[in-house]
Amino acid sequence: MRRTLVCSIGLLCTTLLFPAGARAQTDWPKYEAQAAELLQQYFRIDTSNPPGNEKHAAEFFCALFAKEGIECQIFEIAPGRANAYARLKGDGSKRPIILLNHTDVVNADPKLWSVPPFSAEIRDGAMYGRGAQDMKSEGMLQAMVMVALKRENVKLTRDVIFLAVADEEANTLGTEWMIKNKRELVAGAEFLINEGGENLIQSNGAVPFWGVNVAEKAPYWLRLTAHGKAGHGSVPRADSAPHRLARALARVVDYETPLHVTPLSQQIFCDMAQVQFPSEKERFCNMEASLRDEAFRKRVSENPDWAFLLRNTISLTVLKGGPQTNVIPAEAIAELDVRLLPGEEPQKFLEEIKKVVADDTIKIEPISTIRTPNESPVDTELWRAFAEVVGRYFPRTVVSPRLTSGYTESQIYRQLGIHSYGFCPFVSTREEADTPHGTDERILIKEFQGGLRVLFDVLTRVAGR
Numbered sequence: 001m002r003r004t005l006v007c008s009i010g011l012l013c014t015t016l017l018f019p020a021g022a023r024a025q026t027d028w029p030k031y032e033a034q035a036a037e038l039l040q041q042y043f044r045i046d047t048s049n050p051p052g053n054e055k056h057a058a059e060f061f062c063a064l065f066a067k068e069g070i071e072c073q074i075f076e077i078a079p080g081r082a083n084a085y086a087r088l089k090g091d092g093s094k095r096p097i098i099l100l101n102h103t104d105v106v107n108a109d110p111k112l113w114s115v116p117p118f119s120a121e122i123r124d125g126a127m128y129g130r131g132a133q134d135m136k137s138e139g140m141l142q143a144m145v146m147v148a149l150k151r152e153n154v155k156l157t158r159d160v161i162f163l164a165v166a167d168e169e170a171n172t173l174g175t176e177w178m179i180k181n182k183r184e185l186v187a188g189a190e191f192l193i194n195e196g197g198e199n200l201i202q203s204n205g206a207v208p209f210w211g212v213n214v215a216e217k218a219p220y221w222l223r224l225t226a227h228g229k230a231g232h233g234s235v236p237r238a239d240s241a242p243h244r245l246a247r248a249l250a251r252v253v254d255y256e257t258p259l260h261v262t263p264l265s266q267q268i269f270c271d272m273a274q275v276q277f278p279s280e281k282e283r284f285c286n287m288e289a290s291l292r293d294e295a296f297r298k299r300v301s302e303n304p305d306w307a308f309l310l311r312n313t314i315s316l317t318v319l320k321g322g323p324q325t326n327v328i329p330a331e332a333i334a335e336l337d338v339r340l341l342p343g344e345e346p347q348k349f350l351e352e353i354k355k356v357v358a359d360d361t362i363k364i365e366p367i368s369t370i371r372t373p374n375e376s377p378v379d380t381e382l383w384r385a386f387a388e389v390v391g392r393y394f395p396r397t398v399v400s401p402r403l404t405s406g407y408t409e410s411q412i413y414r415q416l417g418i419h420s421y422g423f424c425p426f427v428s429t430r431e432e433a434d435t436p437h438g439t440d441e442r443i444l445i446k447e448f449q450g451g452l453r454v455l456f457d458v459l460t461r462v463a464g465r
């Protein structure tokens with residue numbers, strides 16, 4: 001309820017801040033109603049990946065844009081799989097901004113859901129559908145903002161690009177195809193808005209943080225393989241492959257990677273303390289010094305939601321030995337899900353882990369695409385637009401940078417020199433925010449609709465003349 005009030009204050013502010021031109025008369029209820037109607041159609045397009053079938057989603061967006069006179073291209077990247085690309089022209093005085101979204105969703109088991117996952121059923125004001133949080137709703141809002149910019153005839157300083165890619169959930173084929181085959185259509189952009197932020201609304205209606213992703217941990221998956229003599233399980237050998245691997249793994253899982261306070265993690269802790277435990281602000285705003293205190297270090301280290309912000313992390317996830325209890329296998333394998341902090345060198349970490357394993361008969365090899373972790377700055381025009389617009393609608397909310405433990409394609413676009421941010425234009429309850437990849441994924445229609453003006457205002461602020 002309280003958010004409605006905040007939003008109506010926001011609406012009032014928008015009207016006051018943009019008194020001139022068509023925007024003051026914008027019929028937002030009409031846009032919001034259309035956005036919800038289109039969202040329902042979009043949810044009903046089954047883009048479960050595998051196999052994806054994202055071409056239907058690309059056609060859906062291009063059909064919408066065609067009706068509005070916005071040029072849109074479909075790029076087929078594989079049979080049945082496609083990206084959609086649309087562009088609104090600016091006067092060229094600033095470099096383009098990309099609105100990036102992915103159209104594929106992970107699979108949903110209908111048996112576990114209370115409604116069919118592609119029915120887009122509405123219950124208690126929430127629309128249910130695989131992709132509701134990750135990330136069909138944001139993709140829909142990006143498309144509606146394109147439509148609104150065009151219809152309202154907003155004069156642009158920079159091109160605004162809408163890019164809906166396939167296959168983000170599996171192999172990033174859509175993005176990689178664009179960069180390999182249509183690089184000129186994305187390279188040269190200054191900014192990119194992608195999935196990844198988090199803005200939780202509490203039961204009392206407050207939104208303490210508006211988290212904007214500026215970086216992600218980079219996956220650096222490793223496989224450890226031990227070889228040894230095969231034999232009968234009744235005659236154990238100290239140097240068998242499973243025994244040697246087990247000893248090495250014990251060292252790895254007990255190993256504490258060094259804590260490293262980066263300027264980004266420092267800011268995250270400081271912002272968090274300011275809102276959540278103001279009495280300890282001093283301590284959390286001086287992490288480097290505070291971590292020298294043993295008790296504080298332990299407290300931070302033992303909190304998994306905090307620790308990953310300060311260190312490269314290692315999770316032992318795969319173990320393979322023999323298929324039979326009475327047979328000593330000649331080979332034993334383990335896999336580690338390693339995530340590196342921005343600024344870390346994969347090769348350097350590999351050397352570090354070799355020392356921990358301390359057994360050079362065990363082969364250690366990377367098994368994921370090597371992605372060097374990177375980060376976007378917060379002193380940019382787009383960042384200031386986020387802060388200003390969010391502040392207008394949610395005056396007491398702290399806009400704070402986030403480092404996610406997961407991975408997003410922003411990492412790939414940053415390598416092209418594009419400042420890329422995970423910015424979610426709508427708020428969610430904790431319950432809804434926990435549904436991506438899970439059961440009963442859903443979004444409150446009112447919150448979804450509220451996101452339209454937030455994203456539109458960000459765009460007019462950063463790309464409007």
Ligand SMILES: [Zn+2]
Nearest residue numbers: 102134135195
């Ligand atoms: Zn996603």
